[in-house]
Amino acid sequence: MTEPDEQPAQRWDDQWADQPAAGADEPVSITAYPNGPLLVRGTFEILTPSGEVIPPRRKTVALCRCGVSTLKPFCDGSHKAIGFKTEQEPPAPQPPLSA
Amino acid sequence: MRIPQSRGPVSAALLELLKTSPTAAETDLATTLRELTARALGETADILQDDDLQTALFLAYELRYSGLRGVDDDWEWHPEVLALCAGIELEFEKALRERAPMPELPAPGVESVAAALFELTGSDTGPSVSRYMAKKATDEQAHEFLILRSIYQLKEADPHSWAIPRLRSRAKAALVEIQADEYGGGRFDRMHSELFARTMRGVGLDATNGHYVDVVPAITLASSNMMTMFGSHRRLRGAIAGHLAAFEMTSSQPNRLYGNGFRRLGYDKDVTFYFDEHVEADAVHEQIAARDLAGSLATDEPELLEDVFFGAASGLFVDGLAGTQQLDAWTAGTSALRVADTASLPA
Ligand code: FES
Numbered sequence: 001m002t003e004p005d006e007q008p009a010q011r012w013d014d015q016w017a018d019q020p021a022a023g024a025d026e027p028v029s030i031t032a033y034p035n036g037p038l039l040v041r042g043t044f045e046i047l048t049p050s051g052e053v054i055p056p057r058r059k060t061v062a063l064c065r066c067g068v069s070t071l072k073p074f075c076d077g078s079h080k081a082i083g084f085k086t087e088q089e090p091p092a093p094q095p096p097l098s099a
Numbered sequence: 100m101r102i103p104q105s106r107g108p109v110s111a112a113l114l115e116l117l118k119t120s121p122t123a124a125e126t127d128l129a130t131t132l133r134e135l136t137a138r139a140l141g142e143t144a145d146i147l148q149d150d151d152l153q154t155a156l157f158l159a160y161e162l163r164y165s166g167l168r169g170v171d172d173d174w175e176w177h178p179e180v181l182a183l184c185a186g187i188e189l190e191f192e193k194a195l196r197e198r199a200p201m202p203e204l205p206a207p208g209v210e211s212v213a214a215a216l217f218e219l220t221g222s223d224t225g226p227s228v229s230r231y232m233a234k235k236a237t238d239e240q241a242h243e244f245l246i247l248r249s250i251y252q253l254k255e256a257d258p259h260s261w262a263i264p265r266l267r268s269r270a271k272a273a274l275v276e277i278q279a280d281e282y283g284g285g286r287f288d289r290m291h292s293e294l295f296a297r298t299m300r301g302v303g304l305d306a307t308n309g310h311y312v313d314v315v316p317a318i319t320l321a322s323s324n325m326m327t328m329f330g331s332h333r334r335l336r337g338a339i340a341g342h343l344a345a346f347e348m349t350s351s352q353p354n355r356l357y358g359n360g361f362r363r364l365g366y367d368k369d370v371t372f373y374f375d376e377h378v379e380a381d382a383v384h385e386q387i388a389a390r391d392l393a394g395s396l397a398t399d400e401p402e403l404l405e406d407v408f409f410g411a412a413s414g415l416f417v418d419g420l421a422g423t424q425q426l427d428a429w430t431a432g433t434s435a436l437r438v439a440d441t442a443s444l445p446a
Contacts, residue, residue, distance in 0.1 A: 033386045034210065035217070057376070058280050062383040070355070075382040077351030080221055 035086050037062035037075035046073060100309030102167050103158065104439060106317075107151025108135045113158055113183060121173040129179045136186050146187075146194045146321075147417065150437075153320040156187045157312070160327045164254055165308055188328050192335075195325065199416035201408060207401040209394035216341070216389045219411060220348040228422045229353035231429065232360035241364055243435050244357075245299055246311045247425065251323045252295040253308045256281035258323070261330035262339045268399055270340065273391035277343070277384045291380075294373040301370035302361075313439040318421045325417055329410055337406030338413065340396050344388040345411035350381035 028042035040061050046054045054073070064072050065086075066079035105111035112132040119128060136155070143149045161167055162175040174180050202219045205211040232244060251258075260278055263271060283289025296306035305311075312320075329339035358374035368375075393411075397404040428435040 033390065034213075036386055037382065039383065039386055057379060058383065059284060060276060060280070060383055060387070062379075062386060071379055071382075074379050076355065076378050077382040077385065080217065081352070 032065075032086065033062075035084055036066075036079055038065055039063075100161055100165050100167060100312070101307075102169065103154065103309065103312040105151075106154045107139070109139045109151050109183075110154040110158060112136075113155050113180075116179065117158075117167065117170045117174055121171050121177045132179065132183065136183055140186060140190050143190070146190050147198075147420065148317045148321075150317040152187055153317045153324060156184060156191070156324045156328075157320045159184050160324060161309070163327070163331065164257060188332075191321075191324070191328065195413045195416070196409065199409065199412040201412050204404060204408060207397045207404050209390050209398055212394040212397045212404070212407065213389040215408070216344050216348060216393060216411060219408070220345050220415065227353075228425055229356035229360075231426060233356035233363070234360075236360055236364075236429070238364050240429050240435070241361060242302060242304060243429075244425075245302060245304055246436060247315055247319050247421075249295070249299060249304075249306070249311055250315055250319050251326070253292055253306065255290075255292040255295060257292075258326035258330040259339055259343045261327075262336050265333045265336045266340070266396065269395035270392050270399065273387050273395060274340070274343070277347070277387050277392070280380055280384065291373070291376070294376060298361075298370050298373040301366065314436040316421075316424065316435075316437050318417065318424060322417050322421055325413060329413075335406060335410070337396060337400070337403030338410030340388075340393045340403075341407035341410030341412075342414040343410075344385070344393040344407075345414045347381050347384040347388045349415070351378050351385065354378045354381065 026042040028040060028044045031039045031041075033039055040063060041059070046056070046061070048054060062075035064075040064079070066075075066082060066084035068078045068082055068084075069076045070078065102114065105114050109132070112128070112135050116128045116132055136152075139149070139152055140146075143152060146152055158167065159180050162170070162172070162180065166172055166175075202215060205215040228244070232241065236244065256278055259274070263274055263278065266274055279285070281291050283291070283293070287293060299306040326339070326342060329335045329342055354374045354377035358371040358378070361371045361374065393407050397407045425435040
């Protein structure tokens with residue numbers, strides 16, 4: 001029987017300690033897609049007004065921001081039918097809100 | 100899959116060849132196939148509607164997916180089969196380039212490409228199978244709808260997956276994000292192809308891959324073949340990205356209507372879940388496909404810009420032809436399926 005290596009194997013997140021692990025406790029990112037929904041990625045929960053969790057069906061979800069989806073809070077593509085237009089994105093990154 | 104029927108001399112000659120051993124390929128069979136293919140390609144009136152040539156290509160391509168029952172898997176990369184594919188693909192691609200109406204090309208850029216794709220897909224005035232399904236389709240027509248769809252949907256996402264190793268950078272990540280969702284995030288029972296199979300079984304249809312190949316028209320095979328052709332040629336990676344974008348961008352609302360149609364006909368969630376799932380899924384996918392996949396690809400490799408739109412336009416064009424044919428048959432009170440040839444089996 002061989003001796004176990006003295007050095008423990010490095011877990012990959014040790015090497016990228018400053019970056020979140022994919023899947024686990026990943027900070028949420030929200031991307032505004034022009035003339036369309038907000039795409040939400042990461043680890044998050046969506047709750048109903050009474051606080052119940054809406055079971056997630058997929059890793060990346062699209063939240064309606066035009067107001068006409070029949071699947072709210074999710075986008076169902078209806079924004080295209082009503083010609084929903086968003087404003088141009090700001091050209092430069094905005095200063096972060098105080099953390 | 101079970102070996103489909105031949106539909107003419109080329110597909111019959113191909114099936115004859117595939118019955119033999121690829122290591123001892125009989126040269127007369129191969130020669131016959133080459134001659135018949137060359138003749139058929141020279142004589143075809145419309146390759147998109149050519150039953151024989153589209154069936155031959157479909158058979159050859161199926162070797163790359165689930166294989167053909169009783170056919171040696173080594174035929175997949177056999178030079179005779181590849182030559183057959185190359186010959187048909189050349190004319191097939193040429194026909195698509197000549198006939199699919201191209202929009203004016205935007206400047207390469209994520210925003211401009213996405214906007215132009217939304218414009219192209221939004222102005223698609225193709226026939227509305229979905230509106231017909233929602234309001235008018237009979238139960239029999241709803242079954243036909245699923246049968247026609249089954250050719251692609253039982254291998255949903257597979258043709259676009261060929262493109263993953265052919266892309267780099269942002270476009271690759273975007274394609275993986277979409278495909279992972281198509282494959283149910285790695286959960287078998289949530290894979291879209293599996294959801295479609297559940298829908299088929301829910302209405303009493305056989306969900307075995309390829310079960311209904313013999314009754315679908317050439318244009319349905321052409322639609323599937325087009326995706327495999329775009330996906331499995333690195334040169335056409337722009338086209339497969341554009342195809343996926345256009346497909347996703349014209350999917351959410353139609354799927355809502357399909358679901359409504361099946362509900363109207365009295366089917367429950369087991370049958371409609373596939374469609375309801377696609378309303379939500381494709382509203383996500385279309386954003387990723389238009390901007391992060393097609394937009395990024397055309398920005399990172401501007402020489403692919405034209406092909407992104409070629410792929411999108413071809414998808415809309417071919418599926419438009421298929422939809423028109425389907426609706427024409429239904430409104431005339433006839434079947435949209437073709438009658439399988441029970442008498443003609445390869446000699
Ligand atoms: S943002 Fe898509 S339906 Fe509202």
